Amino acid sequence: MSDKKQFMFLNRRAPYGTxxxxxxxEVVLIAAxxxxxxxxxxxxxxxxxxxxxxxxxxIGMKNFSPTYKTLGDYEVRHMYVDKxxxxxxxxxxxxxxxxxxxxxxTEETVDNIVEVVDSAKLxxxxxxxxxxxxx
Amino acid sequence: MxxxxxxxxxxxEKNSLDTCLRLSKAGSSILLYxxxxxxxxxxxxxxEKITGALADRxxxxxxxxFRARGLKAxxxxxxxxxxxxxGFVDLVDACxxxxxxx
Amino acid sequence: xxxxVNGKTLETDEExxxxxxxxxxxxxxxxxxxxxxxxLTDEHWEIINFLREYYEEYxxxxxxxxxxxxxxxxxxxxxxxxxxxxxxxxxxxGKQACRYAGLPKPTGCV
Numbered sequence: 001m002s003d004k005k006q007f008m009f010l011n012r013r014a015p016y017g018t019x020x021x022x023x024x025x026e027v028v029l030i031a032a033x034x035x036x037x038x039x040x041x042x043x044x045x046x047x048x049x050x051x052x053x054x055x056x057x058x059i060g061m062k063n064f065s066p067t068y069k070t071l072g073d074y075e076v077r078h079m080y081v082d083k084x085x086x087x088x089x090x091x092x093x094x095x096x097x098x099x100x101x102x103x104x105x106t107e108e109t110v111d112n113i114v115e116v117v118d119s120a121k122l123x124x125x126x127x128x129x130x131x132x133x134x135x
Numbered sequence: 136m137x138x139x140x141x142x143x144x145x146x147x148e149k150n151s152l153d154t155c156l157r158l159s160k161a162g163s164s165i166l167l168y169x170x171x172x173x174x175x176x177x178x179x180x181x182x183e184k185i186t187g188a189l190a191d192r193x194x195x196x197x198x199x200x201f202r203a204r205g206l207k208a209x210x211x212x213x214x215x216x217x218x219x220x221x222g223f224v225d226l227v228d229a230c231x232x233x234x235x236x237x
Numbered sequence: 238x239x240x241x242v243n244g245k246t247l248e249t250d251e252e253x254x255x256x257x258x259x260x261x262x263x264x265x266x267x268x269x270x271x272x273x274x275x276x277l278t279d280e281h282w283e284i285i286n287f288l289r290e291y292y293e294e295y296x297x298x299x300x301x302x303x304x305x306x307x308x309x310x311x312x313x314x315x316x317x318x319x320x321x322x323x324x325x326x327x328x329x330x331g332k333q334a335c336r337y338a339g340l341p342k343p344t345g346c347v
Contacts, residue, residue, distance in 0.1 A: 090182075
């Protein structure tokens with residue numbers, strides 16, 4: 001085992017109505033510098049953070065939804081989306097942003113690190129994490 | 136004149152909408168804004184709340200907040216009306232008072 | 238401290254970053270570089286333009302490590318390394334180049 005810790009960022013709030021989504025994103029960007037294994041989970045209203053087509057020109061706030069697309073460059077390896085939360089909101093993976101990932105040394109690529117998972121899988125992932133940051 | 140009720144919390148996270156619907160009277164108007172706009176979407180586990188309310192109340196959604204969240208107008212519950220900021224002001228003006236469910 | 242560019246006074250924060258991103262024009266980078274006694278070459282502009290494109294697409298200024306990797310991918314491995322980037326921007330490619338490009342300081346950059 002390496003000394004890398006498994007970091008899990010748990011996102012449960014919709015964007016813009018509160019500051020949680022943006023704060024989480026900022027911490028994720030900073031955490032990448034520490035070279036840990038970073039995963040994100042989107043549960044409950046957190047799934048709304050990944051919805052495409054956000055346009056904040058009318059509310060005078062920064063649209064940070066494009067930033068999720070670069071998380072693969074920040075060594076985020078997994079973005080898990082809770083299936084139940086998605087379905088309860090009438091959404092599917094087609095409504096969500098696509099985030100590519102590439103290993104710059106080996107040139108191994110993943111087309112999309114956004115992955116819809118069920119509760120059992122999510123419970124397992126949370127248990128496996130060394131640290132869970134809640135937003 | 137009737138009251139205007141405003142709801143700015145997600146129906147999936149807070150009970151603001153539930154309490155608003157329980158305590159607002161027939162003939163009143165409800166405006167969904169900020170995270171409250173998620174209640175206006177068809178095909179969700181919360182859609183029935185708004186379709187039920189539409190039987191005897193008017194429901195509005197604030198367009199800038201709706202667009203900010205990437206939501207599509209074609210998924211709006213039938214009968215819900217979109218308003219801009221000026222429309223919001225008109226609603227306030229047309230109602231006797233504003234009751235905010237924050 | 239405000240910066241004078243083409244007769245206009247542009248607001249900057251205490252570290253010299255533009256307050257309003259929309260104020261940027263190439264002359265801003267020239268003026269900032271002049272204050273640092275640096276002459277901007279095509280190689281500098283390549284990085285500045287790259288940063289502006291990155292910001293346009295992702296709405297953040299990239300961390301140095303991300304910038305280095307992305308430059309390597311886009312402009313070639315001989316440019317995607319800190320030696321090359323620090324050679325161009327001795328105060329740090331993240332901080333200095335982002336400032337010239339009119340972007341905010343990269344998140345997590347101290």
